[in-house]
Structures are given as C-alpha cells and as structure tokens.
Amino acid sequence: MKSNQVRLNSGITMPAIGLGTYSYQNDRNTTESAIHMALKMGYRHFDTAKIYGSEPAVGNALREAILDRTVEREDIFVTSKLWGSDHHDPVSGLKQTLRNLGMEYLDLYLVHWPLNLKPWACFAVPKEDEFEKLDLESTWAGMEKCLELGLCRSIGVSNFSSKKIEGLLEFASVPPAVNQVEMHPMWRQAKLREVCGDHKIHVSAYSPLGGPGNSWGSTAVVDHPTIQYIAQKRKATPAQVALKWGLSKGSSVIVKSFNENRLKENITALELKLDDQDFLQIDKLEEWKIMRGEFLCNETTSPYKSIEDLWDDEI
Secondary structure, X not given: OOOOEEEOOOOOEEEOEEEEOOOOOOOHHHHHHHHHHHHHHOOOEEEOOHHHOOHHHHHHHHHHHHHOOOOOHHHOEEEEEEOHHHOOOHHHHHHHHHHHHOOOOEOEEEEOOOOEXXXXXXXXXXXXXXXXXXXXXXXXXXXXXXXHOOOEXXXXXXXXXXXXXXXXXXXXXXXXXXXXXXXXXXXXOXXXXXXXXXXXOEEEEEOOOOOOOOOOOOOHHHHOXXXXXXXXXXXOOHHHHHHHHHHHOOOEEEEOOOOHHHHHHHHHHHHOOOOHHHHHHHHOOOOOOOOOOHHHOOOOOOOOOOHHHHOOOOO
C-alpha cells in the first residue's frame, strides 16, 4: 500500500504514517522484526531518537531490507532526534546517530526538546545537576550546519509550544520543517496547528492514540465513548478513528506498535472516511495532555520551573 505523503517546506515529501520505535521493554530482535513486518505492510517512515536506544536496531533492519531489495534507500524516510546532551554540538550528535544507524544521512533531524543538558546526561529523565542554560540560537545554528553538510535532508523540532516556535523563527535562517508534538482527539493542538500552519511548518503527531502501552501513556483516547461510538458507526476500530482524525487535520501520525494486527489496523486508517458530524463530536471532547514533561521541570536548575513554563501556558 502506498501511504499518503505530506510535503514539507524543505521541498521533500514525508509519508503520513510513521512507525515509532521508542521501546524500553522491547529487545533489539523484536524491534527489527517489527520493522520488517511494517515494511511488508507498506510503512515507509521510521521514527527513532538517540534517547530511545533503538537507532542500531532501526538501522540494521532497514539496511537488511535495502540489501535484499525490499526497498530502496530513497523510498524510506528516517527521522531521529538531537538529545539535550548534544545541544553543544548537533553535528557530532548527528554523526553519532548516523553511525548507530549505519546510514549516510537522515531524512529529518529534530531537536527533541527545548532543553540543553550536560554532555554526559544520557538518561531520559535528567538529574538536577544535568541541566544547562538553553541557547536555542546556537543549537539551531548547529542544526542548520547539519543540513548544510548534507547529513540530513530536513531539520525540525519536537515538543515546541507556539511561543517557542515564534521565538525560533526570529533568528532561524532555515525554518523548521516539522514540529513533532503530542496530538490526538483529546489533545487537539488547535492553536499550535494554526501557528505552525501560518509558517508552513508541518505538525507531526506523536502518541496519536494517547500512548497506550507506554509507561506514561493512557487508553483514555481509545476508550472514550465518543471515539468508540464513531468507530462502531464507521465499522472501524477506535484506533483507526483517532488516527484518521489526526490525518484529516493535515498532520502525519507516528504510531507505536510492534504487534502485527495493530500495525495492519493502524496503516489501514488511511482508508477510513469520517464526516463533519464525526469531527464536530470529537471537537467537543475534554482536552487532556498526557505527556506533560514534569521530569524536565524543577525549581533550581531547569530553565522551566513548572510545566506551565515548559509549554508557555498551553496546557
């Protein structure tokens, strides 16, 4: 199945459905076999990050698929992310990622969080003494350098509020192509989508189902009576309704499942049709942000004293 594509402001296209590979609980073999399965089903976008620990598995599986002619390198889209500990030198950070993947370039490189950490900070939850002052201007200059050197085809950000996007645009020579954020029927990101739309920045949705199965995730979205009702009416699954909602807003969605049936269910969301009535019902749902980022806030060393600071009151 040829998945729908979205065109980025960098001029390249990105598949609208991506496979997320954040997986502490899965070993390398599980990740690799899920990628091979996903490729057979038509997935062409694979999302990883230094902090996920899955770059070697993702790279290995994709290289195998390229060698056995399942896909060409040009047909797949690989995204990875700059962790806070590499803000001082994004070029070195990306070169390490490329070594982990065994690839020559990325299709998209994102600043994972607007957060600068000491070079040795290597855990997803930073310790109090690992925060440094954020100098986004020099971080972004490093990201632009990655692009200039041909190490990636597009650059972008993740977990940036509307205000942080606007701040970045004040000095960016190259605007971000993507802002990857939590987005689903219960966290609809209306303001952020509007701000990004005005600047032709594509919004990519992580946790488009609310992150069920992750330690921090929730089944609130897929269990919601409204989502269940629409699914029943459309002879679809709640997950497909949630994904189609995101796709219908012009966003790409990064789904995270290594289960064969779920992988199939998720990619067939492209074929589902929702109508205005469905969208109106979803727009009435209460809003609830699930990945709040409390672990990046503290009173002393973090630039963010509270989650309100981190999200600029968009929470």
